[in-house]
Amino acid sequence: MQVVLAGYSLDHEFVEDMRQGRFDPTNPVSPETLSAAYARISRYPEPVTELRAQARRDVTASRKSNSVIVFGMGHHSVAEHVQINFDILGVSRLALEALEEARLCSYTEKSQRYITLEGDYVVPEEFGAEDRKTLERIAELQVGLYKEALPRLHDHHRSLHPEMEGSKRDRSTVEGWAKEDARYALCLATETQLGFSANARNLEHVIRKLRHHPLVEVRELSAKLYDEAVKVVPSLIILSDPAKFKETFGKEVSDDFLKHGASDLREAAGKVLGPLPSTGFSGERGDVRLVDHSPDPDDEICASLLFSASDRPYDECLAAARGMREDGGRFERFVLGSMERLTAFDPPPRAFETAFFTFEMELSASAFAQLKRHRISTQITQPYDPSLQCTFPDSVLETGLRDAFQEVFTRSAEAYESVGGPAAEYLLTNAHRRRVLLTCNLREVYHLARIRMDAHAQWDIRRLSADVVKLVKQVAPVSARLATGKDTYRALYSEVFD
Ligand SMILES: Cc1cc2nc3c(=O)[nH]c(=O)nc-3n(C[C@H](O)[C@H](O)[C@H](O)COP(=O)(O)OP(=O)(O)OC[C@H]3O[C@@H](n4cnc5c(N)ncnc54)[C@H](O)[C@@H]3O)c2cc1C
Structure with missing residues (x-):
């Protein structure tokens, strides 16, 4: 795996100085001066432009004030003013799941839709000689099937969409559908690359969290991110190095919660639940159940809309919302009216965040890879579980490839059982499933x-989100009325308003 420092935010005047050939080799150029200058805004009267100039003039002093203000005083948010970019290459899809859990960061990953995969995969450090042979054997089977299935799936999609043969763009869309279906045969050890950006505060959190992850590859990622980040923002990455923290502040920073929190919880949960076998509720496709929601989502959103546009207390707004229910279509007109000028590019009003919904779903690794990118929602995951059904693309079933895919899924699951431990998940495919608890508010459901x-959108996540929306519309029929894909928004809008 390779982690390369790709860029970082820098005071504009530093850049201008360098362009003009004015460079003081005794005073390093550093993004930390932005945090230091902004931190001083709260207690110094000078204009912020002058505070930036002062911070630039003495980077050593800026670093010192950062570490005192951010870590000594706990004003961590000033570290958010520095954005850092990394290229990450040769990382597995499984390791990325751990990285992309971090909510406030940005990611762009190699697409398995647009790029034909060559079958490159990461060999986990945890694997001994026997396990490596198992991985090699399974990956050969998986990649063999990917390569065999790809042209057949491509022909199939072409035969279903002859109207798309005419333009280059449409032809490449059809090819993309075949690639994204064939990749259900590939494992989670499959190598990928991405651009990753985070501000210094989030980066520190990511490094701290990942350094105690059960997978060696994820711990290696944490160490490499640290090694790169500390070159440019040493004063903002201190918590992630307990020895340096102690040296700087004379205090211990304990990583015990990050190290042991999850395993303690697993042990305690095991005592409560006992060793029950996993029981799936899956049918033929990614199943979704609404397991909890705000008691009266429509009423609460209506009340929050009234609250946002008035000077009345919430109880009064809620009573008024419920009162409107008695009055013909007034309730509907008011709630829908709040979205009358909404286009497919506008989020609904913030009041829509006051109703929440929790779903339990069983979904493929492929669908999860996409769902996890919805950072505003809360996602609680269980490990992949081969006893849950695998997800088959329709095209695989329609081309008579089901048995070939099933064979690869079964062999992969057997290899997973024989290897054991958390790293065994590398062997499972994009079709294997896990259970996820998803909590989101109505504004995020709209998104x-x-x-x-x-x-x-890809069909697996499209079905899943259609199921989510269908369930939400059952309990919030008025406020969720306009939730639909971008492409059908205009038609739904006309149905509601015209
Ligand atoms: C057709 C399609 C193709 C795609 N192809 C790829 C691909 O090839 N590679 C790839 O990596 N991803 C791909 N994606 C995923 C995509 O880039 C998004 O990560 C994913 O759709 C989640 O969307 P989001 O970030 O808008 O959602 P959320 O994370 O749920 O965010 C919701 C909204 O909150 C705001 N927001 C959240 N966090 C931030 C932030 N840090 N900064 C600014 N605003 C923020 C934005 O307004 C955002 O729309 C694809 C998605 C689609 C639909």
Whole structure:
């Protein structure tokens, strides 16, 4: 794996100085001066431009004030003013799941839709000689199937969409559908690359969290991110190095919660639940159940809309919302009216965040890879579980490839059992499933619907988000009425308003 420092934010005047050939080799150029200058805004009267100039003039002093203000005083948010970019190469899809759990960071990953995969995979450090042979054997089977299935799936999609033969763009869309279906045969050790950006505060959190992850590869990623980050923002990455923290502040920073929190919880949960076998509720496709929601989502959103546009207390707004229910279509007109000027590019009003929904779902690794990118939602995951059904693309079933895929899924699951431990998940495929608890507010449901129910979205996540939206509409029929994909928004809007 390779982690390369790709860029970072820098005071504009530093850049200008360098362009003009004015460079003081005794005073390093550093992004930390931005945090130091902004931290001083709260207690110095000088204009912020002058505070930036002072910070630039003495980077050593800026570093010192950063570490005192951020870590000594706990004003951590000033570290957010520095953004850092990394290229990450040769990382597995499984390791990325751990990285991309971090909510406030940004990621762009190699697409398995647009790029034909060559079958490169990461060999986990945990694997001894026997396990390596198992991985090699299974990966050969998986990649063999990917390569065999790809042209057949491509022909199939072409035969279903002869109208798309005419333009280069449409032809490449059809090819992309075949690639994203064939990749259900590939394992989670499959290598990928991405651009990763985070501000210094989030980066520190990511490094701290990942350094205690059960997978060696993830711990290696944490160490490499640290090694790169500490070159440019040493004063903002201190918590992630307990020895340096102690040296700087004379205090211990304990990583015990990050190290042991999850395993303690697993042990305690095991005592409560006992060794029950896993029981799936899955049918033929990614199943979703609404397991909890705000008691009266429509009423609460209506009340929050009234609250946001008035000077009345919430109880009064809620009573008024419920009162409108008695009055013909007034309730509907008011709630829908709040979205009358909404286009497919606007989020609904913030009041829509006051209703929440929790779903339990069983979904493929492929669908999860997409769902996990919805950072505003809360996602609680269980490990992949081969006893849950695998997800088959329709095209695989329609081309008579089901048995070939089933064979690879079964062999992969057997290899997973024989290897054991957390690293065994590397052997499972994009079709293997896990259970996830997803909690989101109605505004996020709208966002999910807009981009994931849209025709451009991949079918697995499209079905999943359509199921989510259907369930939400059952309990919030008025406020969720306009939730749909971007491509069908105009038609739904006309149905509601015209
Ligand atoms: C057709 C399609 C193709 C795709 N192809 C790829 C691909 O090839 N590679 C790839 O890596 N991903 C791909 N994605 C995933 C995509 O880039 C998004 O990560 C994913 O759709 C989640 O969307 P989001 O970030 O808008 O959602 P969320 O994370 O749920 O965020 C919701 C909204 O909150 C705001 N927001 C959240 N966090 C931030 C932040 N840090 N900064 C600014 N605003 C923020 C934004 O307004 C955002 O729309 C694809 C998605 C689609 C629909």
